[in-house]
Amino acid sequence: MRNLKQIVISIFDILRGSTIILFCYYFGKLLSNYTHGLLSGSVIGMIILFTALTLGLIKKEHVKTVAQFLINNLIVFFVPALVGATLINFTDISSSILDIAIIAIFSTIMVMTSTGLFVQWREKKEAKKNE
Structure with a gap:
């Protein structure tokens, strides 16, 4: 029973972290449309996420699991650029x-x-x- 509880908590952490990161990303894309592409949506989203973390609006623990996974697998995100090149x-x-x-x-x-x-x-x- 303890394992099931830990699994549910892990899934919740992943969903919460993913939701926060994706919200910042899509909100950044929305703002990018209003600034006529002055900055890309992903950059604005990262600025929003950084600001929210710095101001304490988002706790580091809420995004740590997903962020660590993304950092550990960062090379996957460079494959499309490499193929395009x-x-x-x-x-x-x-x-x-x-x-x-x-x-x-x-x-x-x-x-x-x-x-x-x-x-x-x-x-x-x-x-x-x-x-």
Whole structure:
């Protein structure tokens, strides 16, 4: 009987976490339509989820199980992009290869820099909080 109770609780946790994450995603898509695609719906959804977690509107434990599953299986979400990349006719983009390389390098540097600065800011904030 104890196992059945644990299974029901696990299923409930998965459903609750999935519902919260999907709600944030679809709400982000809805907002993206109103901003005429300024940001993608998935990015807006992640911002909503992050804000709700930061403000304590959503408890971390409510989405932890589903989020951990998604993170552990993240490679599956890159398969469509990889398949799409293999279908590109490289003769069509050969004239733009320098532009593409510059954009890829610049965007990589920007992401690395902004991530590093954000992590440093968060660590300083946590250090002040723990003092």
